[in-house]
Amino acid sequence: MTDLTSVLAAFATGPLSTTEQVRIVASLSALDWLAVGRAGAQEPVARILRDMVLEEGGQGQAHLFGHGAGPLRAAALVNGTVSHALDYDDTHFAHIGHPSVAVLPSALAMAEWHQHPLVDLLEAALAGMELSIRVGLWLGRGHYQTGFHQTATAGAFGAAAAAGRLAGLSTDQMRMALGLTATRAAGLKAQFGTMGKPYNAGIAAAAGVEAVQLVQRGFVANPDALEGPFGFGATHHGAQDAAAALDGLGEEWLLERVSHKFHACCHGLHAALEAARSLDIAEPEVAELKVRTHPRWMSVCNQLAPETGLGAKFSYRTVLAMQALGHDTARLDSYTGAICADPRLKSLRNRISVEADDSLSETQAHLSLLRRDGARREADHDLQAPMSLSTREERVRAKAAKLIGHQLAEEVWSMLRTGGQAADFAARLHTGEE
Template sequence: MTNAIDARHTQVAEAPVSLGAPTAIERIARFVSSVDPADMDDLTIRAAARAFADTFAVSVGARRDPLTGVLRTWTAGEGGAGTIWAGVVPAGCTEERAAHINAAMAHVLDFDDASTVMRGHPSAVLFPAIVAVGESSKATGREVSAAYSVGFEVWMKIARAVSTEHYKLGWHATATLGTIAAAAAVSNLLRLSETEVARALGIAVSQASGTRQAFGTMAKSYQVGAAAAAGLQAARLAQAGLTSSPDALDAAEAGFLALYCVPGARELLDAHLATLGEAPGELLARGVEVKRFPLCYATHRAIALALELREEHSLNAEDIVRVEVETNAHGMEPLIHHRPMTGLEAKFSMEFAVAAALIDGAVRLRSFDTEDVQRPEIQALLRRVVGHEGPGDLNPRWTTMTIQTRDGAVITRTMHDLKGSAQQPLDDTELLAKVVDCYQYAGLEADDGRRFATTCLDWADVDIRELVRSSGVA
């Protein structure tokens, strides 16, 4: 099979990356440069297609978000071939800017997919970076799937070694690890040589940044966009000849692991890289967790419990004295807003999530309009919700809810598996319904959403640029 990008990029014979024991970057580069789209199996292609349909749809739903006005101002008059999926910058922009804006839009509603292992959101970073390059090269769904699976694999291996402690230190893992993974993904799409991929990864390490203090503000989505753009830029710069350190990840004193993580990360990464690329691959073995509710994934089991108990016990807010939510270890870390007054703050509030579910019987995109967040009944009930972490580890995830009512009743239930998780994935009908919901929330036609999703799920030989153009949005 001829890769459309190969025709534009002629590889030259190069010396091996190094003559000694390979560094972490060199081991990753060997894997990235070895993956051929022609070898992609149907299950991997379909998994990537489903993830893209979800990611594109939530970026479309973000058309109503105030962030769109900021982005229009930022890109005014820029021009270029890059396509903005949500159509908020119709004149187009540069490749890097397209990656940045599409990633920010995919993430701002916090409706994009997640990964517990990564402590982050893979698709919102990876697809915008890949597609920004793929549009100009007429890449097919198969080629996009290969690049996505490569980025996902690299991200997962690094995350398995560092994510829990890295995240606990305050780093926004989607932005930091995502930059490195995006560089790997775009490098694969560009068919870079092993040496070039190693350079791209080193450049990406130089740009990895973002902290959790931004949660509940537009800067969180900006960080996700910056990761996509930086990863893309790293691959392009490596292709142009920019050099970087092959020790950038695991150098003892000044490498990424030494600076951003805790002692022992180097040894853990070394162990996890031993299985890099082994079948069936991380995308199929672990998968993504597709959200049913548009807010931080750490709240989702609590929401599901609240909805179940509300219906089964006919609960009214006035009758509830106290709601206690206990989560797995580290389950409360991203939920930093306890008295939210804006939609973005509410997306990182356990108290709001539970109150909205109990009062409204649903948590929807419109639940995060400012006037809805500030409703007196919501603000009153969220003050009776308390959350804390239980013992153990991050995985497996679980949540226990205990509700006390005025008549003295105490209702308790625990939830482990969650619909939309890798263990209980949404079926195609449920995914299609989510796509349509995002389109309609954005004021677009439901039929356009259905057509886009249907085409996307069979995208192996589809030109990605044509898919985006036929979405009814861009």
């Protein structure tokens, strides 16, 4: 039997054999994370968490999104929550989890406090995100379908790995930290649609930091509490084949297949929007548009006639009509009640139909367009289809520019690619708004 925790601990503390490609992908995720976090820094959930931490006081060890600083655990809690507040962060479909929002807040807090250079931060975040994906694969789809939020559960182990690497834990200490995290990892899909969903990401980030800090001080826990008897896998509807989940660890980087969001709406809509891009649909030409999608999305993001901007983010018909009318679906301010009430959008929306197709995967969509001139065109898209690194970089940097401004986006990207201190990156979490 594979000793899962020992393998993960050795990976998290040992030398990493990385490629230039995966390092760029990790840097893009860091840019994306900072951009969506700054953009969400004034959301109600962000204000509530940040105000709570600042009112509690304590040593200001690490920057918070928006303004202020807090203790390491509290900073990880706030920054994990805030960066997931808009649900515009990256997703890995191997286990349906958001790697960056659990791991980067933990890594950044520890890197800032220990005065690490950015290269160390990115290496630790890379290790932590990869580890979270592998744990997610081991837990399996049954864990997610039962109701556990993989961002919070698998993500907590990635957060501990990243923080522990930066804190200089030995392999035995890392095993202990992962075992302790097993008793702290938590998060339910029951919170979806509420402030509890982004809070799940914050819980994961904070749990990782806390476990590492305790182990550093000599705290003793069961190092086998991840996969052992009565452990996390056994009690959380998980525990799949460890050997399969660990296959290629350290040589093959699953993080390379992370999916960055390029539309400010539910990820279930993205394959259809990407397919529509290839059709280059424009409202005057559309007589009829049919969408086929995986059945799971029918109950998630198929609102037929939403009246609010939030509702629009969960509506195939609305977002496709928006795109055809020339609205930028990557911009947060594109989703409004006024858009939903636009007579042109309503007219076009009524020409769009959506149906379930269980032959498609969760990352696929098929579009069939009937033009007014009678011509028919079809397009497919799979979010898991390989994207060239240059295209990914272009689109992530463009998204960041729309969220935080071109100058700041380019400044942060240059910093990530050329080096500097983690503290300089952390300082960019502040928006200047109180």
